[in-house]
Amino acid sequence: MPQLSLHSPLGPLTLSEEDGAIIALDWGWGRDQTETDVLVAAREWLDKWFDAPSDNIPFRLAPFGTPYQKRVWDELLKIPAGEVRTYAQVAAAAGGSSRSVGQAVGRNPIPILIPCHRVVAAQGIGGYSGDGGTDDKVWLLELEGAPITGILRDQS
Template identity: 40%
Template sequence: MKHTAYIKTVLGPIKISEVDGFITELLFVKDTNEISDKQKTPLLEEAEKQIKEYLDGTSKGFDLPLAAKGTEFQKTVWEALHRIPYGETRSYKQIAAMIGRPDAARAVGMANGKNPILLLTPCHRVVGSDGKLTGYAAGLEIKEKLLELEVTYGSR
């Protein structure tokens, strides 16, 4: 059964979903009218706690069961994103090399854009080859804030 909760964060509201004990979706949303606690399961409450700790700089990672739906290639890319250290970035080309597909930078970009579990699967840490910020499903402003947060708290 799918449970969905909306949580308030310093970056705006987040929609997070759980199915059978796994986080399957995390999206930043604009409509704050939907925010409610009515479907918060123990896992969604733990996810909220960990997200808030991450955003306030008291935690640098997450320990939550994730189950993103996607192709095998997408899942391989998303797994590689988890290996990017907190406070660091990698280019699409570097991710392609990490997964053994050095000519697949564009495909990596497409997979990155399909990531259904933003923040917990850190696609915000992927930038263009020139180091510039590129697309982010929640918008470049949130991507920039997440990267700044990691640089700020990473030195602690």
């Protein structure tokens, strides 16, 4: 499986591709570095995204997961940059419960590109599985200009 890493404000990130689609984004530097057209496009897009977040992903995403997880991840892709939804709101759109949505969000194999950081708890920021945990989530939301002041205040 081809992989390509990049330096980011959150530290090193590694993209993985299969059959012309991005299937994973992981924290850390990958062992193998292969410059395929898709991986180079994704790396360039992310470099620009960290300067000016956008929702227009010009390459295919193909995360591995259950049909339910994929439904949840499809709902995450509908959340515009700079906005947040609660786990309950995503559950209302995708089906299931807040807890099942939280589990699907936590298993998102392509964070940032599938914006799981835009999902928050009803009473606070919620969790985040990136290397920096909720600090990374807050940083990503602030980068996008999301209204998180009230969310962070509710956390105390």
